[in-house]
Amino acid sequence: MTERYQDLIDKNIFGGEPLRVDMQVNAAELPAYATVETVDPVAFDGFEEVLFQPETKRKQRYTVTDLAKPNHVLKLCFETDTLQRKTNDSLAGTHPLALELVRPSYGQAHYLKIEVAADSHVELVFFEKESAVSNPEDGGKPAVFLEATVGERAVLDVVYIHPLYLENSGRRNYLTIKDSTTFLYHGKVSGSGKFRWTSINIGDSLVEKGRVDLLAPYARADIGGAAYIPKGCEHFYQYQVRCLTPKARAFVQSHGVVDDGGSGHMVSIADIEKGAHGAKVREENRFITLGKNARAFTDPTLLIDEYDVEASHAATVGQMDEDAMFYLQSRGLTPEQAKRLVTSGFLMPLIDRIPQNELRNQLAN
Template sequence: MVLQTIETIDPAFITSFAEKTAEPSWLTDLRIKAWGKAEEMDLPYVDKTKIKRWNFTKFSQYASFGKTAYGTNLPEAVTDVVDVNDAEMSVYIQQDQTPLHLHLSQEAIDKGVIIKDLATALKENSELVKEYFMTTAVKFDENRLTAFHAALVNGGLFIYVPKNVELESPIQAVFVQKDDRKPFINHVIIVADESSKLTYVENYVGQTGKGRAIANIVSEVIAKDNATVTYGAVDTLGVNVTTYLNRRGHVLRDASLDWALGVMNNGNTVINHLTNLVGNNSSSDVKTVTVGTGKQTQNFTTEIRQYGLASVGMILKHGVVLDSSTSIFNGIGHIMHNAKGADAQQESRVLMLSDLARGDANPILLIDEDEVTAGHAASVGRVDPEALFYLQSRGLSLYEAERLVIHGFLNPVVDQLPIKRVRELLSNVIEGKVKR
């Protein structure tokens, strides 16, 4: 099998699939420019993890945006995580590059909310997508993997909530990766216009075979003045998938963006999560949990940069490492110059349940202004033996006691997911990972 690499792809290759999908010329031009950057740029810097030998860019076949296949029978994995018969909720489902299902709630229709697969949005709302696609939250030329993403993006979702629109019902998206031959390069854009409100929850589901596979995922969330965005996610990509996951937020005056993320991928994963609090009185609360198993390595860099006066940034990360897995938590709270009255807090805790497992928690506070508040807490350790002894004295086995402690340790994030069915999914994923 011949693998495509950065060196074997040229502008003609990109133009050929761009023409097939009749995408706007501005995107094709951006793809070609990004590919030139991908050839010359380095991988992103990842503290305490050597990723140069990881496969982020090699694949055997390429697939561009897939044509919609609405009405197709949905994979069983999808019906486990979303109720497609719930008419009050807007739902989008995609397998590999193909959109399989899109339902807009009557509320979303009545209030003029745009929810479209990315390929359709590029055709029907080209100028609106162009305004936000890798221009604000994520730039295409940040590193080799963002450039690779911009050049070959082949799936995703676009959401726009107009000014003064508050959505009561949530939006849920399910992205299934099934074909391990093709790169899974997915892009989500959420724009909450002034004084709007929405709740969005996504699931990444892995159903790949045994072949080596890659996933390159970028999410951009723009919260304009006085907007409120709640973003939840549960990621469960396969053990054979090397994943680059980049979630970004850009938050303006009096706006808030809260994240509740269950990163439960089974393969090697690099996570870059940055929220820019640009406006005065902006805020973001980032909660992340993970369970590492097998031989996988996961590296999490979570950063909140605070530019606005009286901005508030909160980071909480809890991880459990089993077997011979590794989880690295890098937390960065950065209060920029002139951000007086800002508050940056973070907590990173790792629970190790194996002698071969490795966990690191690295809190960093960068303070470039006076008259601010900042603090951090970090710990790496094993389950408290006194807690286990107490639980066993109440009649629980050692396994049951450890299981109870793990669920309690991770519940601060599980409970924050805004859809009951997704909370249950994350609890079940955790349960499956800790069974030994």
């Protein structure tokens, strides 16, 4: 990395100080838009549907009961009045908000609830910070739960960046499969609202599953993910968008690079339910592999129960272009440099989704 995340925060490209999301929260120290609530058992159990694998060819490994249960809910509520005021403890309308989320370990979980009021536009950037890994005997699997509600004509643009190793020491110590975190998110979008999600994971083993419900006409979902999967690591991504209303719009795009000895899975489901005429959905899942022991699987699914819709998907798994590698090495690059350049180019369409120029450039480097 050319610069640490803190350097970006110091440059004031974010709306004030980052909000730290840790296991212990002092409600008195929270900004105006944040409050602490108790966990609603019904809402928590609803994440079972997010974790569920509908219409896929692979067995579900565990359920919500196997995950650690959060102690509280951190609620972030954004309204137009708050967004128009630039204060020391609230989000400015022209700046994204940075959140430092301390990665949970066994027996630990985060639960965030985000509400964006009608006609508001919010950009959130989550920086997941590494933490010590505990023993499985300490409790359920580490997990992050995120619930988002987007009002009419509102926009919620979330960038979630998993740890980039290691900012301080320069070492790389990726989470193994047995220590992986499960990340579940559930979005609900009202009429003409938009939920935009971009996930960047360069390393850690991870299970990430999301579901977005489009509840009213012209509600939109734009889901993207970029992943580099090194040796000994496994990523599992599942994106599900449910079109429950006429003229809903959904786009899913994910690119992954699997190094020799790594394993990657991408599942996407677009569900156009009865009555959702005029809906438009597109799914694109693409992997490249960097060795004979790299494993990659894509599984796009369209579930259509209505006429007069537009729905399509594309899925590719291919090896690195040997001609491109030869050309780059003939120009003086080492094999490792050539591989990094090809990897960067393949992931760049997803990196380009990040709206913050400085952050986008840092990740590109």
